Amino acid sequence: MRIPWQKSDSEGGSTAIELPKEPAGPKGSAKKNAGASRESAGPRAQGDAPLPKGYTPPKGRPTPKRHEQEIKRGVVRDPNALTPAQQAQRNKELKKSMSPQEWKDYKKRQREQRREATREAQARMDAGDERYMLDRDKGEVRAFVRDWVDSRRFINNWVMPAALVILVLTFAVSYATPQVANAISLISLAFMITIIAEALIIGRGANRAVTQKFPGSGETGFALGMYAFSRATQPRRWRTPKPRVAAGKKVN
Template sequence: MFRRTREEVATPPEDLDTRPTGKGRPTPSRKEAEAARKAAAKPPRTRREQAAAQRGAKGESSARVRQGMRNGEEKYLLPRDKGPVRRFIRDFVDARFSFIELIIPLLVVTMILGYSGNSGLASFGNALLFGSILLVVLDMLLLRYRLRRQLAARFPDQTLKGTTYYAVTRAMQMKFMRLPKPKVKIGQELPEHYR
């Protein structure tokens, strides 16, 4: 009924992709592959080569651990950072604006005012510094109160020992220096479950 000739069968349809596939390099011979494997597995002959190999392996390992800590991977975190409660605390602290972030610029302003030579400006700088410290203390107390309420609602079966200290120490760091890196933006809504 519908028979095709040999030429029709042998020629591929024009709409198929005819790009070459493969790895883009020739396969190494067995001899080359074994030589490369032996060179990689060859033990160092001198103490200097051994120390260099250990430094290289240690450097790769520590770089992998640092990257894992920055990304917040659970297996690379320190024991104080592990668990869903600590992850929630990190996100809670990172999602709120804190007055502590304004302390560094205020310290610079008060130093400039203090060295200006004008006693009126110096006293204003001191008042500004003490006022900002008072604001930071009030902000930390508010952080503790709100965090405790959220933890009691989200993790009723967990102990709250050490959570305030962990939250305050994280909040005292500048946002770009925090480890693990913040995963939420300021004002972002946090998920309901952290299991």
């Protein structure tokens, strides 16, 4: 279709704009060449340019499941050492062969066994068995930091009960006189400043102690300071693993 003001070829040439054409070649060759260039550029970019912070190279294998990792460490929660999928299949088969009352009794025994296994795992974790401990708690450096914190008394040891008391007082005096409400606010602010200042002291002290005890360990820094601070904010009875040293005892 020709636009009225557009000249035809016979009237003096065409005003159409010619776009640059791709080089001739087999059908689909341009896409293949682009894909090949991206694939070839990937390894060179990784080898020549520095990798970004936090880069994790592909493992080439699926991530191992928690059940498999626990069995490798010697932790067997199920006496039959069945995976969750195998246990589900077994329950499905047993349910078909049982009466409703037998199935109910069987599920009750299963719940009791799981609770007993959980209590056993918690007891092992409290005792310091590294097979049952979290990764953040493993190692002699973290054990030393726990002993270092447990042997000292901090204001942060009372942060949870103090926060609860301040919260209750805040709601209790919400309708009280402004003077009382202002006093509670000032006390809360002073307590928060004290907690933050002592957190810095705990972090620096724990890092200094680890540097002296384990020179060149490489585990010092912000993460270790936060680990010591989080341990200090927990009431002594709630800490896991349980404290091994008494408060006031010197830890070297």
